[in-house]
Amino acid sequence: MQFVIEDVLQAPPAWRSMPAFAEIDAPIARAVLEEAGKFAAGVLAPINGKADLDGCTWRDCGVTTPAGYREAYAAFIEQGWAALACDPEDGGQGLPAMLNAAFNEMIAAANHGWTMYPGLLHGAYECLRAHGSSELKQRYLTKLASGEWLATMNLTEPQAGSDLALVRSKADPRPDGSYRLTGSKIFISGGEHDLTDNIVHFVLARLPDAPSGTKGISLFLAPKVLSDGSRNAIRCDGIEKKMGIKGSATCAMNFDGATGWLLGEPNRGLAAMFVMMNSARLQVGLQGLGHLEAAHQNARAYALERVQGRGQPLAAHPAIRHILWHLRAQVDAGRVLAYWCAALIDESHHDQDAACRQAADARVGLLTPVVKAFLTDLGHRGADDALQVWGGYGYVHEYGIEQTVRDSRIAMIYEGTNEVQAIDLLQRKVLADGGAQLQTLLSMLDTDVNAMPAALADLAAALRAQTVAARKATQALIAGQMADPEWPLRVADDYLRALGLTLFGWAWCRIARAAAAVTDDDWCADALSAARYGIEWLLPEATWRWQRISRREAVLQSIASQRKI
Structure with missing residues (x-):
């Protein structure tokens, strides 16, 4: 998290340029992350498994939550986590949305069920702040900001x-x-x-x-x-x-x-509700990232300690190494994408230039369906892949991964199903303005790639190929949608995934550039290896996705005409 915030996205210098965050620096961010980690690992994670077995109890008088939930929530309020990114005028701490995103990733990874209760707090706060009357804000705003x-x-x-x-x-x-x-x-x-x-x-x-x-x-x-x-x-x-x-x-x-x-x-x-809903969609994307991170951490730990085959740990076997690198590459890129979106939210609210605020807000709108749908899809499917590392042990409750698989599935459904997110992305965020906002995004990716050092030229070339393919596929849809209005709907899921992978390609390039600048550091060496793995093994999927988008699929058209189906 520190690597992404400080080295990849270089957030602290950006905070200094915003009056609201002028006093926030890297040491403060590190201290927040450290305390957030203690809360997630020490308070929430220990009650996760038992709560899954016990569940909630409903009676006519109300609902009783699992053992430990009330105490955990009391600690959440006492430590001020609810107010992390709220305005100081409303009793908040006024910290950047990026730090709030990091906190939300942690608690989702530690205990998704508990996280559901405060999950809508910040969105509700923002909605009331934007649309409530003076009387309603006076009565409810500080209560929501504090989490009371x-x-x-x-x-x-x-x-x-x-x-x-x-x-x-x-x-x-x-x-x-x-x-x-x-x-x-x-x-x-x-x-x-x-x-x-x-x-x-x-x-x-x-x-x-x-x-x-x-x-x-x-x-x-x-x-x-x-x-x-x-x-x-x-x-x-x-x-x-x-x-x-x-x-x-x-x-x-x-x-x-x-x-x-x-x-x-x-x-x-x-x-009015979309203020709350868009906040919730980004929160759900972070849930997907949290599940992916939890699955990777747990699978890696087990693979290193479990001995199978000629006295070797599971992690020594190529099939398992593929799973672990697959998870690591996705976690790293997903974190860059999610935190960048949070940084854009900060910019949209606090940049001193009005044009920059407007541009950042538009980019958040474009990225929101990708963060929600792509990260939740990876969170569930990554947890499912990780379960394979345990073999039969993964299928029982004791090791926790089967709960991660089950818990992660809902994130693909609520706050707008991933199919709805794909339609929103393609029809409302891309085609509605003739691809203008997308072109701005792709140009930014290209500009970033041009700054890559010569030693990483192969990674830069791989990303450039995807931005070229993205433009061609988008132009094909723009040109053909009038004659075939259903065409975008048939390929919307492919489009979102292809764009998500392209954004991951950019994230892997940023990671590689930051990691390559650090010498004699094993962690950064692993980050560079994971970025290379992502570019070489995962990014190529985007190529055939863009190609499929560019074609008018006759089979899908014929199936759609068979109304009995």
Whole structure:
């Protein structure tokens, strides 16, 4: 983490140029990482396995979380982790989003189920800060910044999964300016629990005169406990029995005339909610990175100690070495990509130049679906690959990797499925502006590659080949989408993965350049080897992905026409 923050992305000098972070330097960042590591490894990791076995308990009176969860949350608040990246005016510590990203990676790796409870806190804080009235901010903002109260995001309904146009929950205005909320929501993480004495629900619902579709959705804030101390008409009707993250209470919620207040403008709830949702998508990407890191750490440790075949450790066998290098290369590149996105968030809020802020914000929008979908896909599939290192032992609970496989799977689904992310990337972020934002990104990658030393010219050439292929594939889609509107939809998944791999190629080049500058350091030598492995063994996948994108696939078109399927 220090290598990525200080050497690869060179964040401390950038912080000094932003008044909000002028006093943040590398020693402070290291101290934050050190304490975050202690919290993740010492508080969260020890309760992870048992919580997976015990799960949560639901009764009519509420939800009881697994043993140790309440104590861990109390330590989380006491140590100020909730307020890490919040504004000092709201009681926050005002640290860079990049350090908050590093913290979130750690806690997801240590205990994904527990992490679900505070996972939406920062997004809720940002949403309320951007769209709440003065009265609502005065009442709830500092509580969310400190983590004294937790928050939820109530979008999904039984008939409306990813299609929010089908939301039916209603909001009827009252004379006092509040609203009466009625409806049911499902899959609400932390909808009920025993960690805090209040829960602030962010709820999508329709006003009486709202137009149909997504243009008629408004956003409301509805607390579990009202300001007079009475219980709001919000009820948890049960919790789901799930494949993974069993320590997280996934709730079915009922709003039976609950009192709520409008956030933002009427019928523009999605615009307000996307502040929270985009934050959540980046958070989920970090969950994928955390799972990948946990899988790599555990597989490497086991492979070095387990002796199999002529007295050699597993790590000596080429098949296992492939798995370990595969994981290491993906972890390293994934961390660069995720932390760079966090750095761009810092830049979009705090750069002194307005044009730079706007450009950084646009780039975050382009990268968000890639970070969410690509890293969660790698997190699950990497954990699945890592399980193979243990053989039969990996299939039992004792070694922890099977839990990582199960826990990691949900990240590919929630906060917008990875297929939805791919469509969002290609149609809204790339094709909508004729590829202009993508061209800016690819030009940046090319400029970066031009700074590579001669000794790493082969790595630079491999990345240049991918940026050329990306431009050709994108131009083919732009030219052909009018005649075949479904073409982008058929290749959206390939496009996201190809772009993700291309960005990983850039990350491996940055890692190689930083690592090659350090001599007589075994860790940096390994980082350089992992970068080379990524470029030589993993990046070539992008080549055939870009080629497939450029073709109009006749087989897929014919299958789509067979309506009985």
